[in-house]
Amino acid sequence: MVIGAGTMGAGIAQIFAQSEATSCVYLTDVTAELAENGKRLIGESLGRSVAKERLTQQQADAAIAKIVPGLKEIGADADWVIEAVKEDMRVKKELFSDLDSIVRKDAVFATNTSSLSITELSAGLKHPLLGMHFFNPAPVMKLVELVAGVLTPQAVLERAAQLVYSLGKEPVSVKDSPGFVVNRLLIPMINEAVFLLSEGTASAEEIDTAMKLGANHPMGPLALCDLIGLDVVMAIMHTLQNETGDDKYRPAPLLRKMVRAGKLGRKSGEGFFFYQ
Ligand SMILES: NC(=O)c1ccc[n+]([C@@H]2O[C@H](COP(=O)([O-])OP(=O)(O)OC[C@H]3O[C@@H](n4cnc5c(N)ncnc54)[C@H](O)[C@@H]3O)[C@@H](O)[C@H]2O)c1
Numbered sequence: 001m002v003i004g005a006g007t008m009g010a011g012i013a014q015i016f017a018q019s020e021a022t023s024c025v026y027l028t029d030v031t032a033e034l035a036e037n038g039k040r041l042i043g044e045s046l047g048r049s050v051a052k053e054r055l056t057q058q059q060a061d062a063a064i065a066k067i068v069p070g071l072k073e074i075g076a077d078a079d080w081v082i083e084a085v086k087e088d089m090r091v092k093k094e095l096f097s098d099l100d101s102i103v104r105k106d107a108v109f110a111t112n113t114s115s116l117s118i119t120e121l122s123a124g125l126k127h128p129l130l131g132m133h134f135f136n137p138a139p140v141m142k143l144v145e146l147v148a149g150v151l152t153p154q155a156v157l158e159r160a161a162q163l164v165y166s167l168g169k170e171p172v173s174v175k176d177s178p179g180f181v182v183n184r185l186l187i188p189m190i191n192e193a194v195f196l197l198s199e200g201t202a203s204a205e206e207i208d209t210a211m212k213l214g215a216n217h218p219m220g221p222l223a224l225c226d227l228i229g230l231d232v233v234m235a236i237m238h239t240l241q242n243e244t245g246d247d248k249y250r251p252a253p254l255l256r257k258m259v260r261a262g263k264l265g266r267k268s269g270e271g272f273f274f275y276q
Pocket of ligand 1: 003004005006007008009028029030034083084085086087088091095112113114115133134135136227228229232
């Protein structure tokens with residue numbers, strides 16, 4: 001069962017639906033309409049893969065047929081529960097507490113959190129929990145960070161690594177720490193690009209071109225911020241700042257302003273660049 005049918009939840013559900021080892025993927029959200037919408041997004045994504053001849057129509061049809069949208073109560077018999085809701089400790093803790101009494105006892109809980117403490121999320125739960133951090137776009141990106149909290153059993157981490165390999169992805173093992181490995185390095189770099197923009201050091205296009213051609217990054221930091229979502233980037237900076245108590249992780253004021261204005265990047269149609 002995947003909880004949260006947004007950017008990441010839909011992508012993760014698609015990966016599982018395309019795996020031969022999976023018979024069914026429950027895709028859930030706060031309303032049945034949002035879950036249905038997630039299934040529609042997956043249909044579009046699979047359609048693009050068929051158009052590019054990366055997938056046959058038959059494979060796409062088989063994958064979409066495995067996706068069952070609805071509310072979390074439909075997933076009582078799920079083996080794995082992967083949470084991809086809002087990056088908010090209170091929301092995630094409340095959700096896992098509800099799931100603890102809904103889902104079968106031997107199921108494993110995983111969170112796709114980008115930065116929150118795995119140990120704090122797992123405290124007080126009957127089910128074991130680990131971080132299973134996919135990257136965006138989930139069906140394309142090879143890496144999954146497997147994050148061990150203080151309470152995560154070693155056997156669960158080993159099962160999770162096998163699961164990740166079976167999905168055609170590569171796991172790296174990480175101990176619970178704010179931002180884990182990738183976001184601890186990547187998100188402050190993006191935040192620094194927003195400072196450069198607001199200081200007038202260079203335009204958004206020039207900053208991105210500089211990092212693509214000068215550092216060989218496939219995508220500039222501001223286009224990447226638009227892809228991740230400005231709200232998600234800001235939430236991760238807040239976590240890094242609060243957890244470490246170090247103000248070097250303060251979110252750039254321009255990032256805060258844009259989030260308040262609803263300029264969240266690709267998902268809202270506008271961030272540092274415009275999208276149709
Ligand atoms: N966007 C990225 O690039 C990225 C990459 C890796 C990890 N993440 C993490 O994945 C998670 C989801 O991020 P996203 O970008 O997909 O967000 P999103 O805003 O696109 O989607 C979140 C979805 O969760 C749903 N939701 C919110 N509260 C819920 C609840 N209580 N129960 C069920 N559904 C609920 C929302 O309706 C929405 O559909 C976050 O923890 C984020 O930090 C994001």
